[in-house]
Amino acid sequence: MTAEPTQPTPHPPRPEVPVEDFRTTRWTQVSRAKADSPEGRRALAELCHAYYEPVAAFLRCELRDGDAARELAHDFFANMLAGGAIAHAEQERGRFRSYLLGAVKHFLSHHREAGRRLKRGGGVENISLNDTDAGEARSVADAGVLSPDAAFDRQWALTVVARALESLRSECAADGRLEFFEQVKPWLTGDAARGDQTALASSGGMNANALKVAVHRLKRRFRQLLKAEVAGTLENPALVAAEMRDLFAALGS
Amino acid sequence: MNESIPASNSCPKCGSALPSAATGGLCPRCLMAEAMAPTQPGAEAAAAQKTLAPEELAPHFPQLEILECLGRGGMGVVYKARQKTLKRFVALKLLAPERVGDGKFAERFTGEAQALAALNHPNIVTIHDFGQAGGFYFLLMEFVDGVNLRQLLRARKFTPEEALAIVPPLCDALQFAHDRGIVHRDIKPENLLLDKDGRVKVADFGIAKMLGSVERGGKTGEYAAPENATQSTVGTPGYSAPEQKTDPQHVDSRADIYSLGVVFYEMLTGELPGQRLEAPSRKVHIDIRLDEVVLRALEKNPELRYQQASEIKTAVETVAGTSAPNSSQLEDAQIKSEHVRLFSLKRRNLWKLCAVWAVVLALIFAEHRAIIGYLGMGSLLRPDQIQEEHSKSAEGTGRFYIGQTDFPYGDSIAITSVDRSPDWIAVKGHYNLASHDQATLALYITSTNRTTNRSVTEDAEQQTQIAKGRGDFALIRSHLVPGLPHVAMYADGANFADVYFGTKAEAAEESRMTFHSTRSFGPVIERTLMIDGKECDFLVLRTGEVLRHSFVEVGDLHESTPPSAFLQWVRENGVDIGFCFSSDKQYVPLGISTFETGTFPFPYDTVPQSQIPDFRSKAELEAYSVRHGWPLKRPPLVGSLVGVTNIWNDLKAAQFHGQSNDVPDFFLKDKPFAMWLGVTNFMHPIAFSTRDGVEGLLQVTGFTNNPPSVKIRYKLVQNGDAPKTSSAVGILTIGRNPDVLRVQLTQAEDLVASFKQMSEVSLIPTAHLEAAQDKVDVLKAELEGDDVRVAQARLAAAQHALRRVSQLMKIGAVPSSEAEAAQAEVQVREAELKAAQAAQGGRASLGR
Structure with a gap:
């Protein structure tokens, strides 16, 4: 599994091991290993690959220049994966999210350009109206209103949710139930999106109760996957609930 | 039916505006909320099983005839039942099957239920009974048909x-x-x-409290x-x-x-x-007084x-009860008192309010006097757009702005009462005069001349001379003309403190076009500036002239020194704004640029130019292009300004300070033009000021092709009727606003401080530090308002620059043309100094 930090994809690799175990061990491995073990490095690479977007969002907010942010994000991950920053993992209370944010800030402070841009007029910079790459994830509205830290957390939360959903989708696809997933997924956001379960049930050849059960099971599985995704970034999986609350708050601000 | 959420809209359920493409069109927030939500541990089982049928329940509730299941809510299942003895319908709610046997829960449940049962009110569903039965906790409630x-x-x-x-x-x-x-x-x-x-x-x-573990919250x-x-x-x-x-x-x-x-x-x-709270009156046709009610209830x-x-x-x-304007003040009294409370909030809170309601700037600001003038700022809009906005708010009437307003230099005006009739208007209040020894206090009415777009102030009938200190005033005027009444303090020919009051309709109508204070705006000017890659149009703000110049390419923009010839041309002609294509490698005055140099992304040439509407927002632009099948891949970039010393962000309400009556607040917000115009406010007005102190608002309203051009609309801040003039040799300080200068000075001093740090570790050449220090000196001189000192400071800066360039030339680092330009600059500044000294000498001789 070669993770290339410069080409992030939102799709997680198809795991060879049960999803929960696979993810749970990654940050634990990294933070406990803290050294150049191949497992630790690989785990870190995968984590970085997965959570590229929050770093990019943070840098965009800080630098206010999409191109510079992208370059710096690449530099950062390259630096990190070359063994730069694992050392202070223990200070971050076992959260990859906190650790990564700290590492980015550290990196940024060393690379701040001297003298800003001394252009005629003084201090004016090119800004980008819109980052044209990779669609939606970059068009988080109003980065100017969010602080860079908040942008990082928000993008992190979005990434977590997106990845969990994608895992669920992959699972359904692997089970030949992709169509079911597509039809039923609005229920994952709650009852309000329900629409007409009965119609769907009959068209799918299930009775209403069976559909209810299937929907509930899908919801439950999504919840498990979401928790697993979050747990994968924590050293202590028991802190999942707290981390999820923080992430939800980051989405809601 | 699938309800997928369009990518860039807000979620109808939770209202958040998060992108949803990565989550298959589903709102990420709702996904997470739902995943975090509790399922009643019994709910899954319940989903898998049939709901308990009425017959199964009956044995547990012998006093009831269980009729049918009404539905399932988040808290439990509800059945319709009839009390056998009383023969009345009731609702039976079953809760929390998993808590049966939990002693603590039982205690809490009982306590809560008793409290609820005591809630006997016609608008509250009454609790008749509660307890435990059949493996559930139950509540017996009033049945609502x-x-x-x-x-x-x-x-x-x-x-x-x-x-x-x-x-x-x-x-x-x-x-x-x-x-x-x-x-x-x-x-x-x-x-x-x-x-x-x-x-x-x-x-x-x-x-909710009954079931929730609130005590263990955290x-x-x-x-x-x-x-x-x-x-x-x-x-x-x-x-x-x-x-x-x-x-x-x-x-x-x-x-x-x-x-x-x-x-x-x-x-x-x-x-x-x-997330971005829009007032209800913006969405539907309602009385805008309701906005306040809703808004205040929704305070975070x-x-x-x-x-x-x-x-x-x-x-x-x-x-609901009052609808006529000029209704008796008694009826308004309660609203007024609400008003006073609302607007005696610290301004900061008000601004926070506005931050939430960014879109309703015009309406919100109409409420608060200090910002009435700024309505004009936010609405460099087409006249028909303004009409549209006005008609939406047409219901607002009968509202007067009572309260105190404070001004930057310690003055204040407090309005305590307003009386109006069709023939006269009377206002009473208190004042505090601090900034002048004497002033005139009077009641004016200001309106906008629609033809010229200028504001016209009717003279007061009655003027009160006031002296420094506090006092009361009572002003009346009988010859009423349409317009916005205001109480103003006036001294030395300048209006330095102003309180507008009047009905919301008046404010909405008038203050859009006017900015009331010591400054006002000139007319809105529209221009189309060509942005060919080779040659571009450049605009002279003061005169409105458009000049053409060829585009210049330099090296890395980060370290670029503008080519001297171009700079000289800019200075000689007083050019302020240009639109060019740019990339990182090119020199950019105000640029509308694309990621690909020289490529204009909008194939406008397939649509006649006259049919292309002005876009008010990036969303409109995108929508339009999608409708017409344009491949909107690379939207434009906005670059930086030449000759412009500062540009501030647009009217993002979050930026507002609310400090000054004198200038638009966003002039005070010291932000270099590194803003994230981003997804939302592409076409918002931008506030700017130039090296010569010209200030104004500018708005990009559209693009055309054939030839590629940018359409802009702008207006400049002016004193009185005459536009400010400035030339290379002439008046140096043209009444630049001290607040603006102070902020610029702070910025410049910060820059010097950081340069000092960096030069100590040789991170930057000392030349930068020197240049930055020179800038600080110039600003300090400008703050003092002494023309001679300003000229001296500018001359010193030019001489330092000349010295640096000469040294570089000696070692062959720069061409001689650079040195020549620096020399020319020194000569210009010398001439300015002479002129300033002469002017000062002249004034001295007049015995001022």
């Missing part, structure tokens, strides 16, 4: 009258319960019932299990008050007020209030909300 508000909302939107009719009884219910120490915590349309007689009843009071994960981190403690997403999530242990009755506000909003507009900070539900009722009833 009707529908819930959610069902009504789904069916149709409410008319404002209907919404207004529902809210007061809801307030009664809430107030009644709050007075008895009971908070609902989960007010939402599903819990609001309307019976066949049209009576409103609130259901499920306090059940962030430390002390919940029994994550599954039971009950949704009820945080209410329902979209309806729950912010503190229910962030500070659940300190939630009180004001959380219900917030939820009521959300429901009210939803009734009026059909939507939940979103509980301290700022209505503290009592009864206050909302009063406010709503007053709005």
Whole structure:
């Protein structure tokens, strides 16, 4: 599994091991290993690959220049994966999210350009109206209103949710139930999106109760996957609930 | 039916505006909320099994005839039943099967249920009985033969009258319960019932608390299990008050007020209030006084909300009851007192309010005198757009702005009463004059001449001379003309303190086009500037002239020194703004650029230019291009400005300070033009000032091709009628606003400080430090307003620059043309100094 930090994809690799175990061990491995073990490095690479977007969002907010942010994000991950920053993992209370944010800030402070841009007029910079790459994830509205830290957390939360959903989708696809997933997924956001379960049930050849059960099971599985995704970034999986609350708050601000 | 959320809109359920492409069109927030929500541990089992049939329940409730299952809510299952002895219909609610046997829960349940049973109010669903039976906790409640508000909302939107009719009884219910120490915590349309007689009843009071583990609230994960981190403690997403999530242990009755506000909003507009809160009157045709009510209920900070539900009722009833302008002040008294409270808030809070309601700047600002003048700022709009906005707010009448306004130099004016009739207007208040020894206080009326777009102020009939210090005033004028009345302090030919009052309609009508204070805007000017890659149009702001110049390419922009020839041309011609294509490698005056140099992304040439509308926002631009099948791959970039020393962000309300009456607040916001115009406010007005102190607003209104051009609209801040003049040799300080200068000075000093640090470790050449220090000196001189000192400082800066360039030339680092240009600059500054000294000498001789 070669993770290339410069080409992030939102799709997680198809795991060879049960999803929960696979993810749970990654940050634990990294933070406990803290050294150049191949497992630790690989785990870190995968984590970085997965959570590229929050770093990019943070840098965009800080630098206010999409191109510079992208370059710096690449530099950062390259630096990190070359063994730069694992050392202070223990200070971050076992959260990859906190650790990564700290590492980015550290990196940024060393690379701040001297003298800003001394252009005629003084201090004016090119800004980008819109980052044209990779669609939606970059068009988080109003980065100017969010602080860079908040942008990082928000993008992190979005990434977590997106990845969990994608895992669920992959699972359904692997089970030949992709169509079911597509039809039923609005229920994952709650009852309000329900629409007409009965119609769907009959068209799918299930009775209403069976559909209810299937929907509930899908919801439950999504919840498990979401928790697993979050747990994968924590050293202590028991802190999942707290981390999820923080992430939800980051989405809601 | 699949309800997928369009990528860039807000979620209808929770109102957040998060991107949803990565989550398959589903709102990420709702996904997460749902995944975090508790399922009643029995709910999954319940879903898998059939609901308990009435017959199965019957043995446990011998006194009831169980008729049918009415439905399942988040808290439990509800059945319709009839009490055999009393022969009345009741609702039987079964809760929490998993808690049976939990002694603590039983205690709490009993306590809560008893409190609820004591809530005997016509608008609250009464609890008749409660207890444990059949493996459930149950509540026996009044049966409401009707529908819930959610069902009504789904069916149709409410008319404002209907919404207004529902809210007061809801307030009664809430107030009644709050007075008895009971908070609902989960007010939402599903819990609001309307019976066949049209009576409103609130259901499920306090059940949230009953079921929730509020006592163990907090962030430390002390919940029994994550599954039971009950949704009820945080209410329902979209309806729950912010503190229910962030500070659940300190939630009180004001959380219900917030939820009521959300429901009210939803009734009026059909939507939940979103991240960017738009006033209901912006969405539907309603009395704008309702905006205040809803807005205040929706305050994020509980301290700022209505503290009592009864206050909302009063406010709503007053709005519903009064409709005529000039209604007696008695009827207005309550609204006025609300007003005073609302606007005696610290300005900072008001601005926070506005930050939330960015879109309604015009309306909100119409309320507060200090910003009335700024309405003009935000609306470099087409006249027909202004008409549209005005007609939306046409209902607002009969509102006077009472309260105190403070001005930057210590002056203040407080209006305590306003009386109007068709023939006269009388205003009373207090003043405090601090900045002058003497001044004139008078009552004016200002209107806008639609033809010239200039503001016209009718002279006061009665002028009061006032001296430094405090006092009262009473002013009256009988010859009324249409326009916006204001009380103003006036001295030395300048109007330095101003309070506008009048009806909202007047404010909305007039103050859009005017900026009242010591400055006003000139007319709105429209220009189309060509942006060919080789040659570009450059605009001279002061005269409106457009000149053409070829585009220059330099090396890395970060270290670029503008080519001297171009700079000289810029200075000689007084050019301020240009639009060019740019990339990182090119020199950019105000640029509309694309990621690919020289490529214009919009194939306008397939559509006749006259048919291309002006776009007011990037969203419109995108929508238009999608409709026409344009491949909108690379939207334009906005670059930087030449000759412009500072550009501030646009009217993002979050940026406002609210400090000064004298200049638009965003002039004070010292932000270099590194803003993230981003997705939302592409075409917003931009505030700027130039090296010569010309200030104004500019708005990009559209693009054309053939030839590629940018259409802009702008207006400049002016004193009186004459535009400011400035030339290379002439007046140096042209009344630049001290607040602006102070902010610039701070910025420049910060830069010097950081340069000092960096030069110590040789991170930057000392030349930068010297240049930065020179800039500080110039600004300090400008702040003093002494023309001679300014000229001296500028001359010194030029001489230093010349020295640096000469040294570089000696070692062959720069061509001689650079040295020549630096020499020319020195000569210009020398001439300026001479002129300034002469002017000062002249003034001296006049005995000033």
